[in-house]
Amino acid sequence: MNNNSDISAQLAERVREAHTKGTALNIHGGGSKDFYGRQTDGEPLDVSAHRGIVSYEPTELVVTARAGTPLNDIEAALSERGQMIPFGAPRFVNCTLGGAVASGLSGPGRPYYGALRDFVLGVKIINGKGEILNFGGQVMKNVAGYDVSRTMVGALGTLGVLVEISIKVLPQPVSKLTVQKSLATDVALDAMNRWSGRPLPITAACYDGNNMYLRLCGSNAAVDSARKKLGGELVETPDEFWQKLRDHRHGFFSGERPLWRLSVPPATPQISLPGKWYYDWGGAQRWLRSDAPTEKVQAAAGAVGGYAECFRHGDRAAEVFHPLPAPLMKLHRNLKQAFDPRGILNPGRLYKDF
Amino acid sequence: MRAQENSRPMIDRAKMVRALHEFLPVTAVLFEAEDLRPYECDGLSAYRHIPWLVVLPETVQQIQQIMRLCHRYEIPVVARGAGTGLSGGALPLENGVLLSLAKFNQILDIDPRNRIARVQPGVRNLAISEAAAEHGLYYAPDPSSQIACSIGGNVAENAGGVHCLKYGLTVHNVLGVKAFTMNGDLIELGGATFDSPGYDLLALMTGSEGMLAVIVEVTVKLLPIPERAQILLAAFDNVERAGAAVAAIIADGIIPAGLEMMDNPAIRAAEDFVHAGYPVDAAAMLLCELDGTNEEVSEQVMQVRRLLQQCGASEVRTAQDEAERARMWAGRKAAFPAVGRISPDYYCMDGTIPRKQLAHVLSRIGEMSKEYDLPVANVFHAGDGNLHPLILYDANRPGELERTEEFGGKILELCVAVGGTITGEHGVGVEKINQMCVQFPSAELQQFHAVKAAFDPLGLLNPGKAVPTLSRCAEFGAMHVHGGKLPHPELDRF
Ligand SMILES: Cc1cc2nc3c(=O)[nH]c(=O)nc-3n(C[C@H](O)[C@H](O)[C@H](O)COP(=O)(O)OP(=O)(O)OC[C@H]3O[C@@H](n4cnc5c(N)ncnc54)[C@H](O)[C@@H]3O)c2cc1C
Numbered sequence: 001m002n003n004n005s006d007i008s009a010q011l012a013e014r015v016r017e018a019h020t021k022g023t024a025l026n027i028h029g030g031g032s033k034d035f036y037g038r039q040t041d042g043e044p045l046d047v048s049a050h051r052g053i054v055s056y057e058p059t060e061l062v063v064t065a066r067a068g069t070p071l072n073d074i075e076a077a078l079s080e081r082g083q084m085i086p087f088g089a090p091r092f093v094n095c096t097l098g099g100a101v102a103s104g105l106s107g108p109g110r111p112y113y114g115a116l117r118d119f120v121l122g123v124k125i126i127n128g129k130g131e132i133l134n135f136g137g138q139v140m141k142n143v144a145g146y147d148v149s150r151t152m153v154g155a156l157g158t159l160g161v162l163v164e165i166s167i168k169v170l171p172q173p174v175s176k177l178t179v180q181k182s183l184a185t186d187v188a189l190d191a192m193n194r195w196s197g198r199p200l201p202i203t204a205a206c207y208d209g210n211n212m213y214l215r216l217c218g219s220n221a222a223v224d225s226a227r228k229k230l231g232g233e234l235v236e237t238p239d240e241f242w243q244k245l246r247d248h249r250h251g252f253f254s255g256e257r258p259l260w261r262l263s264v265p266p267a268t269p270q271i272s273l274p275g276k277w278y279y280d281w282g283g284a285q286r287w288l289r290s291d292a293p294t295e296k297v298q299a300a301a302g303a304v305g306g307y308a309e310c311f312r313h314g315d316r317a318a319e320v321f322h323p324l325p326a327p328l329m330k331l332h333r334n335l336k337q338a339f340d341p342r343g344i345l346n347p348g349r350l351y352k353d354f
Numbered sequence: 355m356r357a358q359e360n361s362r363p364m365i366d367r368a369k370m371v372r373a374l375h376e377f378l379p380v381t382a383v384l385f386e387a388e389d390l391r392p393y394e395c396d397g398l399s400a401y402r403h404i405p406w407l408v409v410l411p412e413t414v415q416q417i418q419q420i421m422r423l424c425h426r427y428e429i430p431v432v433a434r435g436a437g438t439g440l441s442g443g444a445l446p447l448e449n450g451v452l453l454s455l456a457k458f459n460q461i462l463d464i465d466p467r468n469r470i471a472r473v474q475p476g477v478r479n480l481a482i483s484e485a486a487a488e489h490g491l492y493y494a495p496d497p498s499s500q501i502a503c504s505i506g507g508n509v510a511e512n513a514g515g516v517h518c519l520k521y522g523l524t525v526h527n528v529l530g531v532k533a534f535t536m537n538g539d540l541i542e543l544g545g546a547t548f549d550s551p552g553y554d555l556l557a558l559m560t561g562s563e564g565m566l567a568v569i570v571e572v573t574v575k576l577l578p579i580p581e582r583a584q585i586l587l588a589a590f591d592n593v594e595r596a597g598a599a600v601a602a603i604i605a606d607g608i609i610p611a612g613l614e615m616m617d618n619p620a621i622r623a624a625e626d627f628v629h630a631g632y633p634v635d636a637a638a639m640l641l642c643e644l645d646g647t648n649e650e651v652s653e654q655v656m657q658v659r660r661l662l663q664q665c666g667a668s669e670v671r672t673a674q675d676e677a678e679r680a681r682m683w684a685g686r687k688a689a690f691p692a693v694g695r696i697s698p699d700y701y702c703m704d705g706t707i708p709r710k711q712l713a714h715v716l717s718r719i720g721e722m723s724k725e726y727d728l729p730v731a732n733v734f735h736a737g738d739g740n741l742h743p744l745i746l747y748d749a750n751r752p753g754e755l756e757r758t759e760e761f762g763g764k765i766l767e768l769c770v771a772v773g774g775t776i777t778g779e780h781g782v783g784v785e786k787i788n789q790m791c792v793q794f795p796s797a798e799l800q801q802f803h804a805v806k807a808a809f810d811p812l813g814l815l816n817p818g819k820a821v822p823t824l825s826r827c828a829e830f831g832a833m834h835v836h837g838g839k840l841p842h843p844e845l846d847r848f
Contacts, residue, residue: 059601060708082607110548117554118526131797139706140738141523141778143512143561144786144793145821146805150525150557159553171607193467197491199578201647221649265546267467284548305546322551327539332552334808339801350552 004052006066008124008132008163014045015161016130018344025344027157029068029099032092036103037156037349039316047098047161053077054164055138062121062138064166067098083169086113086203088246098162104154107246108204108215111196111266111281117153119168125152125160128340138166151335157346158354159339173217176203178238179230180211185270185277188212192282193267200226204242205282208252215242245280252278252287258314260288260297264306273300287311298322319352329353358430359818363449365427367406374409377419384408393452396437396444397499400701400755401784405432405446412457414570421568422538424451430814431536433564435476435507438499440702441783443511443563443819450817453568455506461485462571469576470529470546475506475569479513482574491576494521497779498687506569512561514779516612516686517643519737523779525560527575533559533567536810545573558805563781564816566809580645583611584655585679588667589636593617596638597712599665600736603642604709606661608654612643613737614686617716620693620731620744627692630685631678633669640667640736641686689733690744697729697746701758705769706740706778718768719743726761728754740778741769767792782820790820791827799824 018025024042051068058081065074071091078084088107089100101123106115122136125148136142136149152159183191188207192214195202201218214230215238216223235241244250253259262271266284270277275290290297294310301308307322314320324332329351336343336354343354363370367385374383384390385407394402406429411417424431430450437444446452458474461482465471466489471482479500483492496515497503503513509531514523521527530544543556550556559566590596596615603610616624616632616639625632633639640662644654655672662670673679685692693700707715716732723730723745733742743765747758766776766789776782776789790799802821806813822830 057708057710059605060710061604104549104554114522114526115548117557118522127801131801133798133801135798137773137775139708139774139778141514141518141706141735141740142775143779143781144775144777144790145782145798145802146566147512147525147557147561148801148805150554153554153557154549155553170609171604174607193469197466197469197489197578199490199581199647201650218646219650219653221653222647225647225649263547263549265465265468265470281548307547307549307551309551324552325542327535327541328543328552328555330539331535331541331555331808335553335555335805338804338808 005049006052007050008126011045011047011050011161011163012126012130012132015126015128015344018043019128019130019342022342023344024347027161027346029096030070030094032095033099033103035312038320038352040346040349042347045161048096050163058083060138061140061169062166063169064138064164065097066164067096067162069097071095071097071100078169079172082172084172085119085167086170087116087119089116091247097165101153101162101165102155102157108206108242108280111205111284112203113170117150120149120153120165121168122166123149123152123162124164125162127160128342128345132163136166140168156349158336158350159345161345175220175223176215176217176238177223177227178213178215178235178241179227179232180213180235181232182210183207183212185209189267189269189279189283195230196266196282200229206245207279208250209277213241252276252289255289256313257289257291258310259312260290260308261311262286262288262301262306262308264301264304268304268306271300271304273297294318321350324351357817358428358813359447359449361449363406363427363429365429370407370427370429373423374420378409378411378416382410382412384410393434393446393454396434396439396442398440398442398445398783398785400749401442401445403446403448405452406449408452408454410454410457417453417568417570418534418538418540420451420453421534421536424814425537425812428812428814430817431568432816433506433510433568435504435510436478436502438503439507439511439783440704440780441777441785443781443783443816445784447817455504458570464489465546466491468546470573471576472571472573473505475572476504479503479505479508486576487579490579492579493574494527494577495524498690505572505574509560509569509572510562510564511781512779514735514740516614516683516735519613519735520609520611521577525557528556528560528572529575530573531556531559531569532571533569535567536812536814541567561781563783563820565806565820566815568815581647582651583643583645583679584651585641585643585673585682586655586658586662587671587682588640588642588662589633589669590638590640590666591636591668593638593716594713595666596640597709599640599662599667600709600712602661602665603658606657608644608658610642610658610737611645612641614641615639615734615736616686616689617732619729620689620733623692623696623731624685624689627695628681628684628688630681632685636668641682686733693731693744693746698748698750701745701747701762702780703743703745703762703765704740704777704780705766705774706738707769707772707774709736709739711772711774712736715741715768715772719765722761722764726757728758728761735778739774763789784819787820787822787826788830790822791830796824796827799827
């Protein structure tokens with residue numbers, strides 16, 4: 001790749017300057033998730049030119065890349081060596097590695113392979129004082145110091161500018177297929193959770209309101225025998241189906257009505273809220289298109305031990321993430337202070353307060 | 355922040371005992387010398403302190419009251435699970451309260467539909483899998499100490515096990531914790547869901563060595579018990595070949611459930627102890643476990659057998675039945691106590707390295723073993739690069755412990771030099787605190803201290819552990835000058 005470059009020194013300089021002047025910065029990667037989180041203003045800090053794979057060793061199962069590297073480039077490089085990032089973060093259009101890590105979102109494989117945060121091994125960041133810091137590393141097991149690397153995941157850039165990230169990768173499965181079955185919602189929720197509790201090579205399970213889809217990955221023999229147990233019909237273009245779900249390109253996701261993401265215990269029965277539902281993660285991540293007021297959606301999620309965030313559309317100037325209890329909010333503020341004492345990194349993107 | 359580990363309590367001990375007795379039964383507060391002695395150390399017995407007081411609460415509310423009381427009088431608190439830690443994380447303080455969570459041993463709920471278990475922090479690791487078994491489920495992380503260590507201690511150390519190559523560490527298998535910060539605030543991080551709003555404080559808590567909050571409840575993920583598990587044992591005439599075999603298996607697209615290596619001294623010690631049928635003449639031995647569906651395991655066993663032979667294994671064996679599989683694992687899981695039988699004392703190191711550095715690191719350890727005149731046995735979570743060199747020594751011989759510590763420190767520095775880390779799963783505790791200065795520059799250490807202060811501004815929870823002060827590093831650096839360059843040059847020397 002010839003457009004690789006290391007601009008970390010310039011980025012750090014910009015942050016130091018902003019720290020001195022107290023200028024708010026709006027950290028920007030590929031812009032694929034500009035819609036996500038709260039609206040912020042602040043001077044743009046563009047990380048997308050800081051790109052390139054720094055190291056990739058297939059037998060170590062680790063890739064290290066600069067934050068501005070498009071996720072597509074990384075996946076293409078892995079694919080050449082028969083490997084993959086199993087958490088399948090949504091790319092939408094033009095997603096960078098840094099943006100994926102900062103937003104912390106995971107794709108359909110999450111319940112079975114693990115979340116994006118589970119695969120982060122180390123990070124290089126610029127904190128709010130403009131210091132370049134390294135945490136974690138490139139090895140699988142590392143408990144030296146607090147796990148700052150994973151704390152960056154989902155912080156939406158409010159604790160530091162991600163500069164470089166090391167992630168664990170896995171081999172691609174030898175064989176995979178997807179089956180579908182037409183079922184009612186309750187039956188599908190029950191089935192997804194029953195099957196997920198059995199020793200089968202299931203790596204994704206979703207329900208679109210009509211059909212349940214189960215993806216199987218593994219050795220030829222394992223996938224074949226599981227397919228017999230599950231029944232159902234084969235999906236003809238399974239990769240396309242899951243990619244479309246991953247990147248929100250199914251019809252369900254188009255339109256301007258607020259899109260909510262509910263994170264609930266997977267076997268939770270149907271939640272009574274007006275709107276249309278799409279169930280991913282075997283029922284643990286539920287997408288809702290609804291005009292219901294925020295308090296109502298969050299109360300319903302809270303009542304079943306879950307959380308709700310307004311993912312897309314709706315009022316981005318209001319709070320969009322599930323409210324935190326007071327002691328947790330206090331810890332969040334303290335932690336923000338610990339990394340970014342003048343509050344210059346994406347202030348207000350996560351919660352209004354910081 | 356004061357150095358809380360040395361400061362004098364603001365209240366005298368008898369008064370504190372009276373204050374505790376207001377809400378704790380008499381038997382839950384220990385202060386007599388003979389009652390305190392059992393708590394003087396954890397699994398790293400080279401370090402010992404008699405605690406100022408030991409408290410054994412039975413209810414969550416009592417824990418909160420203890421925290422508030424200690425907070426008010428600025429008394430340091432050290433949490434203790436089962437005390438099996440190997441880095442001195444639960445080493446008590448002479449001016450502090452040792453808070454034992456031993457009585458919190460109840461499994462509160464097993465929810466097979468959502469595949470989770472909610473447990474108290476003192477529950478033993480293995481007890482969770484035992485309780486979940488009737489639902490066909492288990493808790494994956496399996497430290498060798500799993501019959502004794504507590505889940506609270508596992509979270510605090512981010513414990514690993516022989517199956518974490520495929521199933522991850524504690525951090526990958528815990529969904530939520532409830533904990534008290536030092537001021538007595540109850541915080542709930544995560545729960546029965548796959549993620550929760552705000553910062554990932556659950557990740558931050560995991561592996562924080564009891565420095566940020568005291569865990570009072572844990573929700574863990576349960577997995578379906580695999581249909582079948584099959585173990586292969588391979589013997590090698592040299593360590594390089596065994597290392598190459600590890601890389602070859604992974605390059606072939608297989609992630610074994612476990613992939614462990616032992617060198618000759620470790621093989622011999624384990625064989626003498628449990629008679630697992632190990633090849634006592636081999637230079638190195640690999641244990642490779644494959645699990646999954648019946649068909650998948652059959653396929654992979656053939657594939658791995660072929661790979662091992664191609665890599666020059668002098669012998670490849672598969673366990674014929676469950677009893678033989680259990681025996682093969684028993685040798686590995688008992689490796690530490692086995693080494694304990696052949697030497698008066700041993701010192702267990704815990705560095706992680708990139709796998710490709712294995713042969714180099716083992717040969718350097720061999721050389722240093724001669725220099726220091728101290729034998730070493732190596733046990734190795736080969737799949738994920740986590741090395742456990744066990745240095746054999748005799749604490750009764752003057753100077754030998756000091757020599758051992760120095761040798762151990764050198765091994766950790768070697769791990770850092772090849773791109774690894776000083777601790778993969780046992781934690782820094784008091785043991786590796788100097789090596790933290792080698793792994794991290796001042797700015798990172800300061801960031802860690804800032805994180806700590808966000809949770810515990812007075813620095814009362816487990817002070818003096820895990821993250822060294824900069825002045826400590828300066829002192830340590832003065833003794834360890836690398837290539838003419840002083841680490842942490844910005845600090846004053848004394
Ligand atoms: C023979 C042997 C084999 C071992 N094998 C392994 C292995 O394979 N993998 C591995 O990872 N480790 C291993 N260990 C190390 C040890 O068992 C683990 O670190 C374990 O997680 C410690 O649990 P514990 O309950 O004994 O904790 P303790 O030793 O009591 O405490 C450890 C740390 O956790 C803190 N802590 C304990 N409970 C809480 C709580 N409720 N809230 C907050 N902080 C708390 C303490 O303050 C301390 O810092 C082994 C130890 C031995 C002796």
